[in-house]
Amino acid sequence: MKPSLQSRHCELVKQARQSSSYILNYFVILFLAMTMLSCVSYAQETDAIDAVLEEFQEETEEEVEDTSVRYAPDFCDFEITFPEAPYASRRCPENAKGKCYQLTSYTMVYDLRTSVEISVTCVPSDARKFERYSEKVMRAA
Incomplete structure (x- = not known):
């Protein structure tokens, strides 16, 4: 006995529905598997990056030297600690009659628009200057 055309059509539709759900399930499972694999590979990659970062930090901690100069x-009655060695130059003004002094300078450049410059001289004071700069004058300054 031959199946009727209508029963054959119902059978084909049923198979089509089953196959489309199969295909959908297949793609969902494939997508989930790819997501899980990418998460695992990302976690492994993150662990590798963390290991390299730790190793780099250990190397830089070992290499850091104290380059400060006192x-x-x-x-002089003061002291300064510079981050690096300052530049020292001997200055002899024309009207100072042979009295020279040493100027110590340090410049720290942060970027093209920002820098800090410090120039220091330490010249012993004369007793006459102590009379000129009384406590009242110093407070006013």
Whole structure:
């Protein structure tokens, strides 16, 4: 006995529905599997990056040296610690009659528009200047 055309059509529609759900399920499972694999590979990649970062930080911690330089002449009542060695130059003004002094300078450049410059001299004071700069004058300054 031959199946009727209508029963054959119902059978084909049923198979089509089953196959489309199969295809949909297949793609959903494939998508989930790819997502899980990418998460695992991302986690492994993150672990590798963390390991490299830790190693780099350990190397830089070992390489850091203290390059600071202390400036404190014997005849001065102050001291300065510069981050790096300052530049020292001997200055002899024309009208100073042979009295020269040493100027110590340090410049820190942060970017093209920002810099800090410090110039220091330490010249012993004369007793006559102490009379000129009384406590009242110093407070006013």
